[in-house]
């Protein structure tokens with residue numbers, strides 16, 4: 001296990017990586033270690049950020065969680081199952097429990113919003129038409145996009161496309177939602193709205209969110225826990241907290257703390273003080 005303490009509290013870990021390792025073959029025949037003997041626990045219901053410089057191994061680590069990348073060594077537990085030991089068929093079933101969204105949305109361009117969201121339910125083949133219809137509408141309601149059900153992706157904005165991708169990822173009722181730079185293609189206002197949606201979904205249905213991002217503001221706005229990667233290693237992990245209890249080990253850690261403190265300073269005063277100062281409204 002990692003020597004870096006986790007702060008997941010008393011909730012049980014839903015995701016547990018044990019000494020996972022992943023290397024890639026380089027053109028010159030050597031191997032490059034993208035993730036190096038890394039251990040990590042993520043609690044059920046957590047909103048967990050993975051940050052680090054470009055090439056630090058964030059996407060590789062995220063893809064190890066659903067075995068889009070198979071580790072060279074180590075174990076990947078999600079919901080108590082070590083995914084590395086499963087047969088192809090068992091793995092396909094267990095992956096229903098892990099949704100994923102990407103920077104470029106990856107929607108089916110020739111399918112309507114309805115058909116995009118229905119896609120994972122249809123390929124699994126265990127649902128009636130009525131069940132699929134009800135679940136698609138439920139998921140589109142969750143992301144606030146019910147009125148676009150008959151639109152095609154080309155008719156949607158970037159933020160709306162990402163909402164469709166979220167609805168599609170949630171359709172099979174996964175316990176985990178993996179997000180790889182989900183807001184990098186969006187402007188800052190759309191980013192904020194999308195982060196609010198992710199936060200609301202986490203609170204409403206309890207889905208555990210793991211989000212890779214290079215935007216520290218995303219971590220500060222959305223995450224309760226963050227892990228920092230450098231050269232394939234987990235170098236620091238802590239709870240996002242207005243009152244940090246420890247000096248951070250990394251520059252990124254200190255920058256996240258500074259953002260949290262700044263937001264605290266800039267937050268509107270509590271209602272009682274608003275009255276005392278003449279009833280200022282921050283609506």
Ligand SMILES: Nc1ncnc2c1ncn2[C@@H]1O[C@H](COP(=O)(O)OP(=O)(O)OP(=O)(O)O)[C@@H](O)[C@H]1O
Nearest residue numbers: 024025034052053054055056057058059060061214
């Ligand atoms: N399929 C692959 N074959 C060879 N090398 C790879 C492969 N996938 C990733 N790498 C290398 O592994 C390292 C980590 O890549 P990864 O995509 O995980 O980084 P990242 O932290 O997500 O970066 P970014 O912020 O740019 O997305 C990089 O040096 C990358 O070039």
Ligand SMILES: [Mg+2]
Nearest residue numbers: 058059060212
């Ligand atoms: Mg990446």
